Amino acid sequence: MTNLCGGILCTGHSHQVLFTVDDDRSSQSSPKPMRSEFTLFLMKGRLPRERRVRTAVLAILATGVAWASLGSTPALADPYPVDGGPDRGQHSYCFDGAHPMNTDVHTRALSTMANVDAQTAVTTVQHTPCRARTDVRFQQRPISPGVIGYAPCAARVVGSTDCDIRDVRVYWAEIERLSAHPKREARHTLCHEVGHTLGASHYESWLVNPDGTWATNSCMISGLADDGSLWTRSYGPHHIAHINAWFS
Numbered sequence: 001m002t003n004l005c006g007g008i009l010c011t012g013h014s015h016q017v018l019f020t021v022d023d024d025r026s027s028q029s030s031p032k033p034m035r036s037e038f039t040l041f042l043m044k045g046r047l048p049r050e051r052r053v054r055t056a057v058l059a060i061l062a063t064g065v066a067w068a069s070l071g072s073t074p075a076l077a078d079p080y081p082v083d084g085g086p087d088r089g090q091h092s093y094c095f096d097g098a099h100p101m102n103t104d105v106h107t108r109a110l111s112t113m114a115n116v117d118a119q120t121a122v123t124t125v126q127h128t129p130c131r132a133r134t135d136v137r138f139q140q141r142p143i144s145p146g147v148i149g150y151a152p153c154a155a156r157v158v159g160s161t162d163c164d165i166r167d168v169r170v171y172w173a174e175i176e177r178l179s180a181h182p183k184r185e186a187r188h189t190l191c192h193e194v195g196h197t198l199g200a201s202h203y204e205s206w207l208v209n210p211d212g213t214w215a216t217n218s219c220m221i222s223g224l225a226d227d228g229s230l231w232t233r234s235y236g237p238h239h240i241a242h243i244n245a246w247f248s
C-alpha cells in the first residue's frame, strides 16, 4: 500500500491519502510497517536531507503525484505557524449547522478540543451557535477523493496574516471508505486538523517527526493513523512547545 502525504500542495493545512491496491490493510493501517519500509529505503541515502528529498521524489514518481511545494524546501522543515497563525486568546469552536457532523464525529470533535485543553496551554470554549468570529468551525462535508480532512482559513484577521476563522472539515464518507477503523481515523483526522488551527504543521509518514525520533509519533502525521493508539490523537512535545509559545 502506498499511503502518501500530505496535501496536494503540502501547505500544511490539508492532507490527502492516496492508495494503490491494498493487500493488507489491517496491518498497514498502522504506520509502523510502512516506517520500517522507508527506514530501510533511507539507509541507501547518504546525507539526511538528501535522503528525505530523494525519498519524497521517488515516492512522487512512483505514484504520479504532483507535489508543487517540494521545490527547494527541505522536506523535514517544520514551519510554525503554518498558513499564518491562529489569533491568540481563547480558541473557540462551534459546530456549523450548514454541515452537521454525525454523532460519532461530533463526540470525537468534543474529545479533540478537550485534549487541546489538557495537552496545551490553550483554553478552548464552545460557541453555540457559531458566531461571526468563532475560531474553529467544525464541518462534516465532502472534500475531494482521497482527502479525509482539510482546514482552510475562512477569514484572516484584518491587517494581519493571522487566521481569524478556520474550518475543520471532515470527509466522513471517505474515512469510511479508506479506513478499517473509521471512528479511530476520525479521531486522528480531527486531532490533525485542529492541530493546523493551532498553527502546527504536519509531517509525512515516511519522514522522521519533528520530535526527532522514529519512536515517537503524533496526530500531526499525514495519511491514516487509525490503530487507536494514544499518539494518534495526541500532539507531540515539539508542536506543544510551539503552540504554547504562540498563545502565551
Ligand SMILES: [Zn+2]
Pocket: 006, 012, 013, 014, 015, 192, 196, 201, 202, 222
Ligand atoms: Zn495536515
Ligand SMILES: [Zn+2]
Pocket: 078, 079, 080, 210, 238, 242
Ligand atoms: Zn518546529
